[in-house]
Amino acid sequence: MAAVETAMSMSDRSKARRGAFFGRRKGHALRPRQAELFDALLPRLAIQLAKPAPPDLKLLFPNPVDSIRLEIGFGGGEHMIAQAEQHPCTGFIGVEPFVNGMAKALAAINLKNLSNIRLHFDDAVFLLEWLPSASLAGVDLIYPDPWPKRRHWKRRFIQDESVAAIARILRPGGELRFATDVPDYAAWTLKHLIRSPDFAWTAERAHDWRHAWSDFSATRYEAKARREGRVPCYLIFRRTDDGRWTAG
Ligand SMILES: C[S@@+](CC[C@H](N)C(=O)[O-])C[C@H]1O[C@@H](n2cnc3c(N)ncnc32)[C@H](O)[C@@H]1O
Secondary structure, rough: HHHHHHHHHHHHHOOOOOOOOOOOOOOOOOOHHHHHHHHOOOOHHHHHOOOOOOOOOHHHHOOOOOOOEEEEEEOOOOHHHHHHHHHHOOEEEEOOOOHHHHHHHHHHHHHHHHOOEEEOOOOOHHHHHHHHOOOOOEEEOOOOOOOOOHHHHHHHOOOHHHHHHHHHEEEEEEEEEEEEEEEEHHHHHHHHHHHHOOEEEEEOOOOHHOOOOOOOOOOOOHHHHHHHOOEEEEEEEEEEEOOOOOOO
């Protein structure tokens, strides 16, 4: 469990009220096996932000990958793990600051012996700053914390600044995929992305928002939303080509 405490205290020191994480980092105590994975597996999979990013981000992965995708706030990791299994030639970077969510993902990665996932156990904002420009094929934000009260809207992950940060790391044609069961957060996200010069909403028909992307795997938040009668909304935005990027 030493690794959990070290990683948490390091990131808390560096945070100094920067960043976009406002939730809790710890739930119930980890089981011994989960704590063991935190100590042994997380250090092997965690991205070292203290070092500069490698010249080719694909070098983060032990086996060749064609492209890299990022999932921000993966919760229990259901979507990320399913994606990594479905796309073995894609590298996945998963971010989750909540200890118990990270513990679930570590257990699944270990059980399924997945080699195409790298992790960041902290606020996504710090990873976004570290990632090289135009290095990703996709970013997924699935059921982000909705912060429904007006006075908390500034805590929502989608802000003009984070949209610009995501635009910087996505390559032209790359996709930002977003899902929520909160109509107001869907409208908020549409408003922010439509006013960004870096993204185009891919919807072609009025009801496209009702359909998840073809390889979507429902998460526990989606299951809860459906159980409680809320309608999920899925939005996909394509990174436009501003001509500044050339393939390496
Ligand atoms: C409502 S949960 C959804 C989890 C998961 N995507 C799902 O659908 O089950 C939102 C998650 O985002 C994480 N989160 C919130 N702010 C974050 C940030 N700034 N960086 C990374 N993750 C964050 C939380 O810890 C939480 O696990």
